[in-house]
Amino acid sequence: MYDLKKARGTVDRDEITRRTRGMWRWEEFLPVIHRENQIFLGEGDTPLLSLPRLQQELGLTNLFVKDESSNPTGSFKARGLAAAVSKAKELGVEKVIIPTAGNAGGAMAAYAARAGLRAHIFMPKDTPLANIEESRMTGADVILVDGLISDASGMAGIKAREEGWFDVSTFKEPYRVEGKKVMGYELAESFDWTLPDVIVYPTGGGTGLVGMWKAFAELEELGWLKNTKRPRMVSVQAEGCAPVVKAFQAKANFCDFWTNAQTVASGLRVPKSFADHLIMQDIYDSNGTAIAVSDEALLESQGQLARAEGIFAAPEGAATLAALKDLIAQGWVQKDEKIVLFNTGSGLKYLDLANK
Numbered sequence: 001m002y003d004l005k006k007a008r009g010t011v012d013r014d015e016i017t018r019r020t021r022g023m024w025r026w027e028e029f030l031p032v033i034h035r036e037n038q039i040f041l042g043e044g045d046t047p048l049l050s051l052p053r054l055q056q057e058l059g060l061t062n063l064f065v066k067d068e069s070s071n072p073t074g075s076f077k078a079r080g081l082a083a084a085v086s087k088a089k090e091l092g093v094e095k096v097i098i099p100t101a102g103n104a105g106g107a108m109a110a111y112a113a114r115a116g117l118r119a120h121i122f123m124p125k126d127t128p129l130a131n132i133e134e135s136r137m138t139g140a141d142v143i144l145v146d147g148l149i150s151d152a153s154g155m156a157g158i159k160a161r162e163e164g165w166f167d168v169s170t171f172k173e174p175y176r177v178e179g180k181k182v183m184g185y186e187l188a189e190s191f192d193w194t195l196p197d198v199i200v201y202p203t204g205g206g207t208g209l210v211g212m213w214k215a216f217a218e219l220e221e222l223g224w225l226k227n228t229k230r231p232r233m234v235s236v237q238a239e240g241c242a243p244v245v246k247a248f249q250a251k252a253n254f255c256d257f258w259t260n261a262q263t264v265a266s267g268l269r270v271p272k273s274f275a276d277h278l279i280m281q282d283i284y285d286s287n288g289t290a291i292a293v294s295d296e297a298l299l300e301s302q303g304q305l306a307r308a309e310g311i312f313a314a315p316e317g318a319a320t321l322a323a324l325k326d327l328i329a330q331g332w333v334q335k336d337e338k339i340v341l342f343n344t345g346s347g348l349k350y351l352d353l354a355n356k
């Protein structure tokens with residue numbers, strides 16, 4: 001584990017910048033103790049891209065995308081699962097189990113294969129084909145569930161208790177969020193140890209949002225930030241599954257379970273996060289907001305981002321652009337603010353959408 005007070009005196013942020021690329025160059029702040037347990041497939045250090053053509057279309061001047069699609073298995077889930085599977089290995093675990101909306105399962109299967117662990121995955125039967133295939137290909141035992149991630153979660157929980165397997169469900173173990181927080185460190189480093197004004201993030205289980213907010217607090221404690229101005233966090237969801245948006249509008253601290261969740265953005269098809277109170281707290285603390293977009297709007301934005309900048313985003317990532325357009329229309333963001341969209345995955349993982 002790590003001790004921020006100690007790190008403040010002994011870890012040098014500029015030395016970290018000189019290390020070999022990847023998530024593990026932040027090892028002092030990650031939960032794995034012995035380096036030989038760090039399972040590395042190339043995760044982390046994704047590009048922060050400026051968007052000159054898109055920002056012109058939108059009338060903005062300081063727009064970026066943190067493009068997570070280049071992570072192993074094509075989504076940012078790789079970060080969290082790299083941390084969790086590495087720690088599981090270090091703890092002597094042999095079997096890991098996860099309920100997933102798709103990408104977390106594929107990522108867990110890959111890291112489990114590389115760690116020599118057995119992976120058991122419960123996912124909805126209408127999960128994108130890429131997620132099912134990548135999981136099977138890497139040797140996982142895949143159970144297709146007639147229902148949503150919430151149903152898969154119930155089944156996996158029972159199995160985990162019966163068999164004593166290590167449960168890697170979102171926020172039911174403490175390690176995935178640690179891997180995800182590195183996105184926050186990378187952002188600060190890319191902006192020369194300052195933070196952007198606004199972060200627009202597609203929210204399902206919420207590990208990315210909660211993880212980055214944690215990273216900002218840690219960076220502040222380390223004394224590494226040139227100023228302590230925090231970004232406003234925007235949580236983006238799909239209209240067909242928007243528990244965080246509904247809670248935000250009601251000024252609530254918890255989310256209600258969303259019934260009949262439906263959206264093409266499978267990573268956002270999470271009826272209720274286990275960490276809903278943390279998500280809400282971080283949005284409020286940051287003076288942020290929560291916004292829902294239609295599938296039609298996010299698919300249109302997917303095309304716009306691809307045509308303007310050559311980035312074929314996952315529908316979840318494209319949802320952030322659709323939301324940004326609403327925020328501009330509302331006057332919630334200003335022209336010159338530094339805004340970062342998160343493209344959390346590759347559009348190539350969703351080719352079954354093209355047949356729908």
Ligand SMILES: *Cc1c(COP(=O)(O)O)cnc(C)c1O
Pocket residue numbers: 075076077103104170202203204205206207208209267268314316317344345
């Ligand atoms: C899981 C996922 C999300 C949602 O991320 P959380 O951290 O669970 O909120 C967004 N986009 C993609 C592509 C995902 O796989």
